[in-house]
Amino acid sequence: MARALITMPKSAKRGEIIEIRALIGHPMETGYRPDANGKTLPRDIIRSFVCRYNGEQVFGAELHPAMSANPYIAFHTVATESGTLEFTWDGDNGFSQTETVAITVSG
Amino acid sequence: MNLRRRKLLAIAAALVVARPALATTAEMKAAIAAFAGGAEPRAGRVTLDVAKLVDNGNAVPITVSVDSPMTALDHVVAIAVFNERNPNTDVVKFALGPRAGKAVVATRIRMATSQKLVAVARMNDGCAWSATADVIVTLAACVEGDG
Numbered sequence: 001m002a003r004a005l006i007t008m009p010k011s012a013k014r015g016e017i018i019e020i021r022a023l024i025g026h027p028m029e030t031g032y033r034p035d036a037n038g039k040t041l042p043r044d045i046i047r048s049f050v051c052r053y054n055g056e057q058v059f060g061a062e063l064h065p066a067m068s069a070n071p072y073i074a075f076h077t078v079a080t081e082s083g084t085l086e087f088t089w090d091g092d093n094g095f096s097q098t099e100t101v102a103i104t105v106s107g
Numbered sequence: 108m109n110l111r112r113r114k115l116l117a118i119a120a121a122l123v124v125a126r127p128a129l130a131t132t133a134e135m136k137a138a139i140a141a142f143a144g145g146a147e148p149r150a151g152r153v154t155l156d157v158a159k160l161v162d163n164g165n166a167v168p169i170t171v172s173v174d175s176p177m178t179a180l181d182h183v184v185a186i187a188v189f190n191e192r193n194p195n196t197d198v199v200k201f202a203l204g205p206r207a208g209k210a211v212v213a214t215r216i217r218m219a220t221s222q223k224l225v226a227v228a229r230m231n232d233g234c235a236w237s238a239t240a241d242v243i244v245t246l247a248a249c250v251e252g253d254g
Contacts, residue, residue: 030194032194053206058204062200062202065195065217066190066197066199068166069166073201075203075213076207078208
């Protein structure tokens with residue numbers, strides 16, 4: 001399990017645009033770097049990131065080796081209703097992790 | 108005969124001079140064209156925020172914002188970032204929709220050397236907009252064994 005950090009407001013007014021910042025611990029090995037013996041290290045990256053709001057996708061990203069290690073993505077969404085936001089990262093070597101954060105929407 | 112030769116030389120010279128202004132590597136051009144899906148990206152509406160001089164190419168913060176109301180009728184469908192000189196021209200592609208509320212995304216990328224970055228946004232009506240930034244990198248990513 002990689003360490004994931006998600007920063008977003010716990011509550012919001014209906015219709016408010018909230019900022020979500022998601023970061024996950026991952027080396028994002030590019031597949032171009034040599035190791036100590038000069039052999040190229042195999043690629044090991046996170047390839048996709050998806051954010052679902054009560055099951056419906058509101059944001060997605062396709063990642064390539066040019067993303068920094070411990071990929072950080074900040075984006076926005078409209079707070080429509082109370083519920084949960086689900087964040088999923090998928091990558092090479094069967095990497096898959098999902099985090100959920102609850103949000104309370106008032107008004 | 109001499110005049111014609113001169114004319115030809117002038118045309119050839121003009122072509123050589125005119126070229127570099129539009130120069131992006133063929134690979135990046137092809138990737139942008141594939142992403143834009145036929146529509147030629149026009150400059151504007153997209154803002155690519157990145158430092159002009161970067162100390163560490165391993166983590167370069169970038170912010171892409173697109174001037175769009177983000178309503179169901181008029182919104183950004185996707186934003187992509189391309190580079191010219193990394194081993195791979197793709198950097199990242201974001202999928203957005205009206206529920207994004209605001210077409211602003213930020214992330215951190217790797218840059219192998221000083222180069223040009225291009226951000227392209229595709230709208231729901233099929234047109235594409237782009238922004239370009241030149242970045243100077245002092246410590247490059249992916250060159251050393253560990254970084």
